[in-house]
Amino acid sequence: MKIFPHFRFTIWLGLVLLAGCSAPKKKEFVTNFEFSLSEKVRTLPLPEDVGQFMLMPQAGDDTYFYLFDFKTNQLLVYTIVDGQLYNSIKFESEGPNGVGANVFSFYAESPDEVYVSAGVNTIFRFDSEGVLQQKITIDTKELEEKGISLFSNIFYKKDNSLYFAAFPMVFAWTELGPKALTEIPNLVRYDLTEKSFSPLSYFPAEFVGDNLNKSIFPLLTKGPNEVPMINLNFRNIYRISDDSVLTSFAGHSKFPHDPPVSASPNMFEDMPEIMKIIKHVAIYTELVFFENLDLIVRVAKFEDIPENVLDDESFVASRWGLVFLDREFNKIGEMELEPGKYNGRYIFADEEGIWISTDHPDNPDLSEDVLRFQLIAVKK
Numbered sequence: 001m002k003i004f005p006h007f008r009f010t011i012w013l014g015l016v017l018l019a020g021c022s023a024p025k026k027k028e029f030v031t032n033f034e035f036s037l038s039e040k041v042r043t044l045p046l047p048e049d050v051g052q053f054m055l056m057p058q059a060g061d062d063t064y065f066y067l068f069d070f071k072t073n074q075l076l077v078y079t080i081v082d083g084q085l086y087n088s089i090k091f092e093s094e095g096p097n098g099v100g101a102n103v104f105s106f107y108a109e110s111p112d113e114v115y116v117s118a119g120v121n122t123i124f125r126f127d128s129e130g131v132l133q134q135k136i137t138i139d140t141k142e143l144e145e146k147g148i149s150l151f152s153n154i155f156y157k158k159d160n161s162l163y164f165a166a167f168p169m170v171f172a173w174t175e176l177g178p179k180a181l182t183e184i185p186n187l188v189r190y191d192l193t194e195k196s197f198s199p200l201s202y203f204p205a206e207f208v209g210d211n212l213n214k215s216i217f218p219l220l221t222k223g224p225n226e227v228p229m230i231n232l233n234f235r236n237i238y239r240i241s242d243d244s245v246l247t248s249f250a251g252h253s254k255f256p257h258d259p260p261v262s263a264s265p266n267m268f269e270d271m272p273e274i275m276k277i278i279k280h281v282a283i284y285t286e287l288v289f290f291e292n293l294d295l296i297v298r299v300a301k302f303e304d305i306p307e308n309v310l311d312d313e314s315f316v317a318s319r320w321g322l323v324f325l326d327r328e329f330n331k332i333g334e335m336e337l338e339p340g341k342y343n344g345r346y347i348f349a350d351e352e353g354i355w356i357s358t359d360h361p362d363n364p365d366l367s368e369d370v371l372r373f374q375l376i377a378v379k380k
Helices: 006-018 271-279
Strands: 034-045 055-058 064-069 074-079 084-090 105-110 113-119 122-126 132-137 148-158 161-168 185-191 196-202 219-222 228-231 236-241 244-249 283-290 295-301 320-326 331-336 343-349 353-357 370-379
Touching: 034 084, 034 331, 034 353, 055 105, 055 343, 064 105, 074 105, 105 148, 113 148, 122 148, 148 185, 148 219, 161 219, 185 228, 196 228, 196 236, 196 244, 219 283, 228 283, 283 343, 295 343, 320 343, 343 370
Parallel strands: none
Antiparallel strands: 034 370, 055 064, 064 074, 074 084, 105 113, 113 122, 122 132, 148 161, 161 185, 185 196, 219 228, 228 236, 236 244, 283 295, 295 320, 320 331, 343 353, 353 370
């Protein structure tokens, strides 16, 4: 399932500019699962005009693996069983099927039903040929009046609703104060029939703490039984069940228990500092439920700060880790991967286990023609 494309944050930031808790006790886990890094490798073919880096993934489906290339406005659909390129859809900027100048994000219900976010409040539905089937214009006035901004980069569809991540409308959220942030939803549901919003989850006090000089962006993905899972940069993850918000520990033992904060008195006065905190400190990225394995995988990206944080579109962090949870949200294991060899954002799964990308710029096995994945075998 998808996550926020961090390399597209600059676009979002331009639009916005224009328009700690005590340490918890160590948690142990018991499991019948075994996770082992295998030597087995698979490759997925790449079109000539698409590179290995800065693709936006959507995983979780045991049949298809999706990657969006923002450079070519192209969605790649791979069949997991044979690793072949099943389909590619190039989205037009203009004309009857046009989505405008910039695609922000996508969500694929299936290869035949693809939703594209191309504006703050516009969602397009396409078929497998890239023919526009529906344009959904969302009136966000009621949210704006409450100081809530719709995070249209992060969404998915379920039944007759769209689920969106949300966050404060104010750019410098440090001005809000911790209490005010806890009164802002980080997840909303939009009813496509009633054309109205319902808040489902708010920023938890344990995450907010007393220092807002940190990244507060919520990531959203679909969990077991299609429940919304909220993935903050925090030791815990959250999910909606029977209209209640449930919490589960999902921290990596080598990660800080609380979100990294900026040493700057106000990071909003320093653009490089903002980008460092949002993109390059220790960050949890993907959170994916693999139904065929009864397994939730959370990706941990260790701190790795490039020389120029404002010009890093091809930068891939060197160190990655994984946290494993069962479908009941119990932590059942974790792993730290060898530095300079992996790109933890690209993962999918089949009956053998989890396949994780080895396309890192420092990996000598890197090839321009294919995406390369290594197996993490999963046994019960």
